[in-house]
Amino acid sequence: MAEFLEKTGLDVVGSPPGIEGPGFFATRLDKVIGLARANSIWPLPFATSCCGIEFMATMAAHYDMGRFGAERLSFSPRQADLLMVMGTIAKKMGPILKQVYTQMAEPRWVLSMGACASSGGIFDTYSVLQGIDRIIPVDVYVPGCPPRPEQVLDGIVKIQELIKNESLRRRNQPEYKEMLAKYGIE
Numbered sequence: 001m002a003e004f005l006e007k008t009g010l011d012v013v014g015s016p017p018g019i020e021g022p023g024f025f026a027t028r029l030d031k032v033i034g035l036a037r038a039n040s041i042w043p044l045p046f047a048t049s050c051c052g053i054e055f056m057a058t059m060a061a062h063y064d065m066g067r068f069g070a071e072r073l074s075f076s077p078r079q080a081d082l083l084m085v086m087g088t089i090a091k092k093m094g095p096i097l098k099q100v101y102t103q104m105a106e107p108r109w110v111l112s113m114g115a116c117a118s119s120g121g122i123f124d125t126y127s128v129l130q131g132i133d134r135i136i137p138v139d140v141y142v143p144g145c146p147p148r149p150e151q152v153l154d155g156i157v158k159i160q161e162l163i164k165n166e167s168l169r170r171r172n173q174p175e176y177k178e179m180l181a182k183y184g185i186e
């Protein structure tokens with residue numbers, strides 16, 4: 001295995017922090033679960049405009065989001081754990097976006113890609129939602145109009161870090177439920 005990695009220049013995901021000795025390795029359950037979740041993200045691309053095109057470039061061979069274990073896109077919210085919102089979200093579309101989010105099972109994360117999804121972008125008009133965080137909680141914002149694929153990948157890595165370090169109890173805590181309640185989500 002070591003020889004193969006050296007020849008190909010590939011790297012493998014490292015072990016979570018733990019204690020090791022001859023013939024054993026001990027770590028925490030939440031670290032193992034975090035590692036597995038972070039490297040098998042199933043994104044749901046909610047793409048409405050030009051940022052979606054940039055996302056297509058991110059998925060294609062040159063940038064290859066599959067390297068991060070996130071190549072399996074889901075167009076069903078029930079089989080997705082990362083909602084990626086890219087593009088202008090009209091106010092009329094807001095309730096649909098919220099419905100998609102609420103149909104996703106916990107644990108779920110949200111990445112807002114580009115100026116439009118994050119703040120309405122240049123469309124400061126009566127019809128455009130001035131940021132998706134007015135209707136759903138957002139974990140990572142990726143700035144730009146559009147962001148380059150490298151930035152999208154950086155956003156994915158930030159989401160992975162969040163996932164790896166999230167306590168298994170976080171979503172049962174009153175603070176988390178309170179935060180969802182502010183968005184009218186039970």
Ligand code: SF4
Pocket residue numbers: 049050051052086087088113114115116117121144145146147
């Ligand atoms: S942020 Fe820029 S590139 Fe992305 S959807 Fe808005 S206008 Fe298009």
